[in-house]
Amino acid sequence: GQGVEQPDNLMSVEGTFARVNCTYSTSGFNGLSWYQQREGHAPVFLSYVVLDGLKDSGHFSTFLSRSNGYSYLLLTELQIKDSASYLCAVRMPNYNVLYFGSGTKLTVEP
Amino acid sequence: DSGVVQSPRHIIKEKGGRSVLTCIPISGHSNVVWYQQTLGKELKFLIQHYEKVERDKGFLPSRFSVQQFDDYHSEMNMSALELEDSAMYFCASSLDRGGVSDYTFGSGTRLLVI
Numbered sequence: 001g002q003g004v005e006q007p008d009n010l011m012s013v014e015g016t017f018a019r020v021n022c023t024y025s026t027s028g029f030n031g032l033s034w035y036q037q038r039e040g041h042a043p044v045f046l047s048y049v050v051l052d053g054l055k056d057s058g059h060f061s062t063f064l065s066r067s068n069g070y071s072y073l074l075l076t077e078l079q080i081k082d083s084a085s086y087l088c089a090v091r092m093p094n095y096n097v098l099y100f101g102s103g104t105k106l107t108v109e110p
Numbered sequence: 111d112s113g114v115v116q117s118p119r120h121i122i123k124e125k126g127g128r129s130v131l132t133c134i135p136i137s138g139h140s141n142v143v144w145y146q147q148t149l150g151k152e153l154k155f156l157i158q159h160y161e162k163v164e165r166d167k168g169f170l171p172s173r174f175s176v177q178q179f180d181d182y183h184s185e186m187n188m189s190a191l192e193l194e195d196s197a198m199y200f201c202a203s204s205l206d207r208g209g210v211s212d213y214t215f216g217s218g219t220r221l222l223v224i
Contacts (some may be wrong), residue, residue, distance in 0.1 A: 002152065033212055042200060042215035043153070055212060087153070095158055095165045096204070098213065102152040 002026070004058035004090055010080055011107045020073040020104045022088030030091040033098060034062060034073045037085045047073070048091075075106070083108045114139075114203050114216035122222045131219045134175040135203030142184045143204075143213065144176060148197040159184060171195075191223045192203050 003026040012018040024032070031050035035043035049064045049071065051054050061074040075088055085105045089098035123129050141160045143224050146169070149164040155168035159178035170176065173190045184201060198220050202213035212217040 002155065004152070041215050045212045048212055061152070089153075092166075095141070095160055097155055097158050097166050097168070098202075099155060100145075100152075100153040102150070 002099040002101075004088060004099055006086075006088055006101035006104045007085065008102070009105050009107070011101060011109060014078055014080055014108055014110050016078055017076045018078060018082075018106055018108070020075070020086045020088075020106065022071045022073075022101055023100075024069045024071075024088075024090045024099075026090045026092065026099055029066065029091040030093045030096060032062075032064060032071050033089045033091060034060070034071075035087040035089065037087055037103065039085075043087055046086075078108045080108050080110065114201060114214050116199075116201055116216035116219050118219060119217065120220045120222075122224060125191060125193060125223055127191050127223075129188045129191065129221065129222075131188070131199055131201075133186075133201035133203075133216060134183040135182050135184070135201075136214055139203035139205055139214075140182050141204045141206060142178055142182065143202050144170075144184070144186060145200045145202065146197045147200060147218075188221075193223050196221060196223045201213065
């Protein structure tokens with residue numbers, strides 16, 4: 001693997017929230033990006049974090065703890081259309097190549 | 111289309127055959143990366159070019175070669191195709207190799223080897 005781990009699946013309910021976890025143990029680190037990917041489509045950039053703490057971007061918020069090799073993506077006020085895979089990717093110091101986790105498939109139920 | 115353009119969208123090849131995948135990055139983007147994604151698996155880093163020079167190589171099989179041209183478009187030449195090469199191939203581009211510029215992905219090429 002590429003040293004980035006995510007749970008395979010996550011289910012939540014419309015109107016509530018979901019937290020997508022990501023842990024990493026890569027040889028380098030220059031920040032962490034989150035992408036959304038729908039089946040058969042390209043990943044779409046959501047957020048990039050490089051400093052510890054919570055970054056609030058409205059519908060999506062991201063948290064990073066570099067000392068623990070841990071990040072999460074928090075989706076609030078979930079809608080059915082938020083059902084998708086969420087990919088976490090570590091940016092490597094050398095030319096910012098992204099090392100991806102396998103993604104978490106989020107299912108939002110009514 | 112102002113995004114990253116990949117062609118072809120779909121292709122079927124026989125085992126042992128050859129194929130060429132093309133990626134046209136966003137205008138002005140000189141950093142181009144290729145990824146392979148098999149069903150349910152992670153995007154696996156294959157290779158990166160910046161300013162027409164190979165900068166980093168990941169899981170690119172020796173049967174494949176990638177080149178970036180003067181206009182920054184990129185071509186992946188695939189030979190001696192194997193069944194396990196069946197996958198989606200994405201390319202992504204960014205403005206530079208550092209800073210906050212993140213990657214924009216193309217729609218991908220679905221390769222099926224039979």
